[in-house]
Amino acid sequence: MTSNLVRGATGDWEVVIGLEVHAQVSSNAKLFSGASATFGADPNQNVSLVDAAMPGMLPVINHECVRQAVRTGLGLRADINLVSVFDRKNYFYADLPQGYQISQFKQPIVGEGKLRIDLPDGSSRNIGIERLHLEQDAGKSMHDQHPSKSYIDLNRTGVALMEIVSRPDMRSSIEAASYVRKLRSIMRYLGTCDGNMEEGSLRADVNVSVRRPGEALGTRTETKNLNSLRFIQQAIDFEVVRQIEILEDSGEIDQETRLFDTTTGTTRTMRSKEDAHDYRYFPDPDLLPLVISQDEVDELAAALPELPDQIKDRLTGDYGLSAYDAAVITEERETALFYEAASQQHDRKLVANWMTVELFGALNKSGQTLAECKVTPKRLGGLVGLISDGTISGKIAKDVFAVMFETGGDAANIVEEKGLKQVSDSGAIEALIDAVIAANEDKVAEYRAGKDKLFGFFVGQVMKKSGGQANPGIVNQILRTRLDGGG
Amino acid sequence: MVDILDLGAVEARVALDAGEISAVELASAYIAAAEETSGLNNYVALTAEHALEMAAASDARIAKGEAGLLEGVPIGVKDLFCTAGYSSTACSNILAGFTPTYESTVTANLWREGGVMLGKLNCDEFAMGSANETSAYGPAINPWQAADGADLVPGGSSGGSASAVAARSALLATGTDTGGSIRQPAAFCGVVGLKPTYGRCSRWGIVAFASSLDQAGPFSRKVADNALMMQAMAGFDPKDSTSADVPLQELSAAVTLGVRGMKIGIPSEYVLDGMDPEVVTIWQQGQDWLRAAGAELVDISLPHTKYALPTYYIIAPAEASSNLARYDGVRYGKRVEAESLDEMYALTRAEGFGEEVQRRIMIGTYVLSAGYYDAYYLKAQRVRRLIRNDFDTAFETVDAILTPATPSAAFPVGRKVDDPVTNFLNDVFTVPANLAGLPGMAVPAGMNGDGLPLGLQLLARPFDEATLYAAGQVLEDAAGFVANPTRRAGGVS
Numbered sequence: 001m002t003s004n005l006v007r008g009a010t011g012d013w014e015v016v017i018g019l020e021v022h023a024q025v026s027s028n029a030k031l032f033s034g035a036s037a038t039f040g041a042d043p044n045q046n047v048s049l050v051d052a053a054m055p056g057m058l059p060v061i062n063h064e065c066v067r068q069a070v071r072t073g074l075g076l077r078a079d080i081n082l083v084s085v086f087d088r089k090n091y092f093y094a095d096l097p098q099g100y101q102i103s104q105f106k107q108p109i110v111g112e113g114k115l116r117i118d119l120p121d122g123s124s125r126n127i128g129i130e131r132l133h134l135e136q137d138a139g140k141s142m143h144d145q146h147p148s149k150s151y152i153d154l155n156r157t158g159v160a161l162m163e164i165v166s167r168p169d170m171r172s173s174i175e176a177a178s179y180v181r182k183l184r185s186i187m188r189y190l191g192t193c194d195g196n197m198e199e200g201s202l203r204a205d206v207n208v209s210v211r212r213p214g215e216a217l218g219t220r221t222e223t224k225n226l227n228s229l230r231f232i233q234q235a236i237d238f239e240v241v242r243q244i245e246i247l248e249d250s251g252e253i254d255q256e257t258r259l260f261d262t263t264t265g266t267t268r269t270m271r272s273k274e275d276a277h278d279y280r281y282f283p284d285p286d287l288l289p290l291v292i293s294q295d296e297v298d299e300l301a302a303a304l305p306e307l308p309d310q311i312k313d314r315l316t317g318d319y320g321l322s323a324y325d326a327a328v329i330t331e332e333r334e335t336a337l338f339y340e341a342a343s344q345q346h347d348r349k350l351v352a353n354w355m356t357v358e359l360f361g362a363l364n365k366s367g368q369t370l371a372e373c374k375v376t377p378k379r380l381g382g383l384v385g386l387i388s389d390g391t392i393s394g395k396i397a398k399d400v401f402a403v404m405f406e407t408g409g410d411a412a413n414i415v416e417e418k419g420l421k422q423v424s425d426s427g428a429i430e431a432l433i434d435a436v437i438a439a440n441e442d443k444v445a446e447y448r449a450g451k452d453k454l455f456g457f458f459v460g461q462v463m464k465k466s467g468g469q470a471n472p473g474i475v476n477q478i479l480r481t482r483l484d485g486g487g
Numbered sequence: 488m489v490d491i492l493d494l495g496a497v498e499a500r501v502a503l504d505a506g507e508i509s510a511v512e513l514a515s516a517y518i519a520a521a522e523e524t525s526g527l528n529n530y531v532a533l534t535a536e537h538a539l540e541m542a543a544a545s546d547a548r549i550a551k552g553e554a555g556l557l558e559g560v561p562i563g564v565k566d567l568f569c570t571a572g573y574s575s576t577a578c579s580n581i582l583a584g585f586t587p588t589y590e591s592t593v594t595a596n597l598w599r600e601g602g603v604m605l606g607k608l609n610c611d612e613f614a615m616g617s618a619n620e621t622s623a624y625g626p627a628i629n630p631w632q633a634a635d636g637a638d639l640v641p642g643g644s645s646g647g648s649a650s651a652v653a654a655r656s657a658l659l660a661t662g663t664d665t666g667g668s669i670r671q672p673a674a675f676c677g678v679v680g681l682k683p684t685y686g687r688c689s690r691w692g693i694v695a696f697a698s699s700l701d702q703a704g705p706f707s708r709k710v711a712d713n714a715l716m717m718q719a720m721a722g723f724d725p726k727d728s729t730s731a732d733v734p735l736q737e738l739s740a741a742v743t744l745g746v747r748g749m750k751i752g753i754p755s756e757y758v759l760d761g762m763d764p765e766v767v768t769i770w771q772q773g774q775d776w777l778r779a780a781g782a783e784l785v786d787i788s789l790p791h792t793k794y795a796l797p798t799y800y801i802i803a804p805a806e807a808s809s810n811l812a813r814y815d816g817v818r819y820g821k822r823v824e825a826e827s828l829d830e831m832y833a834l835t836r837a838e839g840f841g842e843e844v845q846r847r848i849m850i851g852t853y854v855l856s857a858g859y860y861d862a863y864y865l866k867a868q869r870v871r872r873l874i875r876n877d878f879d880t881a882f883e884t885v886d887a888i889l890t891p892a893t894p895s896a897a898f899p900v901g902r903k904v905d906d907p908v909t910n911f912l913n914d915v916f917t918v919p920a921n922l923a924g925l926p927g928m929a930v931p932a933g934m935n936g937d938g939l940p941l942g943l944q945l946l947a948r949p950f951d952e953a954t955l956y957a958a959g960q961v962l963e964d965a966a967g968f969v970a971n972p973t974r975r976a977g978g979v980s
Contacts, residue, residue: 055569055577056591099813280856
């Protein structure tokens with residue numbers, strides 16, 4: 001693994017990062033009210049009496065949210081706490097109708113676990129999970145709708161969030177991004193969070209500090225509410241440079257909460273430690289301790305889908321894929337399922353290659369998702385099969401694929417209809433080679449005089465003449481004999 | 488001619504079913520009574536038109552033989568309960584003009600059983616007080632008068648409820664009891680009040696004071712009437728996570744069971760220094776009555792009793808400080824406009840909340856603060872556990888516990904109190920039951936030398952309200968409490 005140390009003016013620094021990720025629980029209803037938890041409704045349409053904190057209203061736990069938290073905990077290989085407690089976090093804000101957020105402070109539903117991150121160089125490592133707890137989301141204040149008034153939208157109020165807190169185990173912004181990518185991937189496999197960062201379903205607070213290698217932890221800052229992987233990396237990179245500059249200038253880091261400016265890519269002070277709220281946490285007396293049975297946990301565990309790490313291990317182990325390809329294929333569950341189906345009877349590595357390069361490239365270019373794509377796993381496998389058995393060349397396969405991507409057609413049929421079958425008949429190829437040699441006698445002379453790199457030119461000419469259908473291996477072989485053999 | 492206001496709830500039900508009286512007649516009599524005694528200020532809103540409509544509907548159901556448990560019985564509702572379409576303010580300025588679109592579970596249960604809503608009753612602001620003097624509507628007055636004619640407090644926080652039932656301007660009334668807010672005013676006004684086991688009555692739709700202590704309960708003039716009302720209002724409610732799914736006993740039947748063979752505990756810790764000797768006398772009297780009826784009296788000890796008040800005055804304000812955070816001027820109720828959000832909060836809450844409520848919010852905020860939480864709130868929760876353990880131990884040997892309901896009879900309105908702690912002492916006998924979640928009942932037992940009622944309190948095991956009704960009926964029968972307050976509707980009988 002390459003070193004993560006950052007070179008400063010006075011020597012190397014080690015970066016220490018911990019993340020608090022807020023993931024919206026996939027559920028029909030909110031955490032403590034029956035109101036809909038769907039995104040995109042008109043302002044204040046998904047608001048129950050409980051959400052609006054009307055007098056005398058009481059919270060009742062939505063058990064499906066509890067199950068989602070347990071599933072996520074299991075996916076993070078974490079301890080599930082059969083008894084957990086909801087606390088009130090008290091503070092005043094216009095989009096917090098109760099005047100407190102119901103959260104879990106001392107006794108979260110999920111305890112310690114770990115998450116394996118996949119790094120771009122193909123290596124992996126474990127990041128510690130400290131805890132996962134359930135809590136209510138707040139509403140939204142809109143300050144730009146009216147010159148002197150703020151508007152409040154309570155649709156999000158009370159929506160269930162999982163706050164997932166990591167250990168300060170990450171050492172670079174790339175690791176932090178990998179952590180969030182993997183966390184998102186696992187939750188999407190589990191169906192516990194849709195991971196949609198643009199809609200705010202997944203946000204991260206990043207805690208960053210720097211220290212000299214081997215020394216005690218430095219003072220950290222917390223940058224709030226980052227809603228894209230790019231912003232997470234930018235915010236960390238900015239903080240690292242800022243903190244190192246301060247420390248190398250003999251300054252001190254203030255333990256503070258910072259805001260990220262998406263337009264400039266910089267962070268700025270939001271509130272200092274002295275201004276920190278006293279949230280006056282205490283157990284919510286409207287709710288009894290949350291008790292779940294081991295039987296229910298076991299049931300949920302038994303029903304978990306195969307997770308990306310397990311699939312990735314199979315892909316790199318049994319199938320011999322590169323760690324990178326395996327990580328790319330397993331990030332999304334539907335991609336992994338597509339791959340498994342496509343490669344079942346075909347060259348596993350070749351299918352992986354075709355997926356990550358051609359298929360993903362075409363999807364990217366067209367803006368389609370895999371679900372919208374007309375090429376089925378079986379047909380992609382069929383295409384790879386035609387390459388493997390020599391029916392078509394890789395180059396022709398690209399043209400076939402383009403047609404398949406457009407029409408969803410079967411590779412063999414397309415090859416048949418368009419007459420794209422690879423020519424391996426040496427007689428036919430020899431005829432083509434003869435013609436090319438006859439038309440380029442001057443170049444043949446140059447080649448024979450020692451200009452070796454012209455060989456490629458001849459291959460190209462033959463392939464062109466064959467309309468790309470000549471088997472390039474055989475073309476190579478015969479050309480070599482004809483040019484070098486002096487015939 | 489029978490005075491219709493003399494009928495108890497059980498009697499009224501019989502008369503209604505027999506066609507001797509109509510629900511409309513009964514409601515009209517109570518509306519007139521409420522108007523006649525309006526000087527007591529125990530109603531903050533009389534919903535006469537609504538009452539007559541409900542009564543007419545009751546008459547129709549009675550005619551069809553579809554009468555509910557409380558069909559046609561006029562009931563007053565403490566202003567802490569949310570009533571759909573009718574102003575519900577917890578007697579606080581901060582909720583001025585607030586009309587809920589929803590009905591509390593308890594009142595919905597009463598109306599489902601045919602109860603007729605008379606109106607909303609005065610109480611201490613957010614149920615914080617023991618004299619009904621913190622109400623934004625001004626104090627409710629006890630229909631019993633001091634010997635010198637001075638106005639007396641009805642107790643609190645459910646002062647309006649106790650006052651109205653005693654004054655015969657409501658046949659029954661709802662109350663809530665967080666530290667004695669049903670039992671203490673019941674004792675001050677000479678009526679029967681029950682605080683059910685925590686979890687018996689749904690808290691859904693009742694303005695919260697202290698969630699882990701609040702419990703709704705019935706007021707009546709007779710024990711049997713109280714059982715009837717309790718039977719209708721209690722029950723499991725999935726909308727309240729702390730509601731208990733424990734079947735309700737046959738309470739109306741329980742009043743005939745007597746106390747023969749029952750063991751009644753007498754806690755030594757309830758004898759206070761300097762306690763009114765007349766209170767001691769009535770307590771002794773109660774013990775004699777129960778013994779005479781066949782109960783065995785057992786001396787018991789509840790050693791942590793002396794910590795109950797300080798524990799209560801940490802836990803209740805702590806919960807209240809958080810429960811009342813929602814009254815912020817943003818969505819409903821009072822708002823004082825200001826330049827900034829923080830200023831709007833400050834001005835709204837300063838104008839909207841009265842002095843006692845502000846005091847408790849500040850105490851509660853303080854005890855939950857970082858650095859104080861462990862020393863106050865956490866310690867109070869531990870002591871609360873010990874208090875509960877005291878009762879658990881006692882109930883291994885006794886079936887019920889008898890104590891005085893209050894350390895004194897009702898005191899004058901406006902009594903000058905420099906130290907708010909003096910007021911807190913009103914709750915000394917009632918608070919332990921809230922901390923332990925136990926059911927408790929106050930029953931009128933006699934009069935003091937000034938002609939004012941004194942009450943006794945019975946406590947029982949969780950979910951054993953039946954024992955309270957059995958023993959309460961014995962006390963009621965033995966006491967033969969028939970005196971009437973001076974300022975009741977219909978004048979002195």
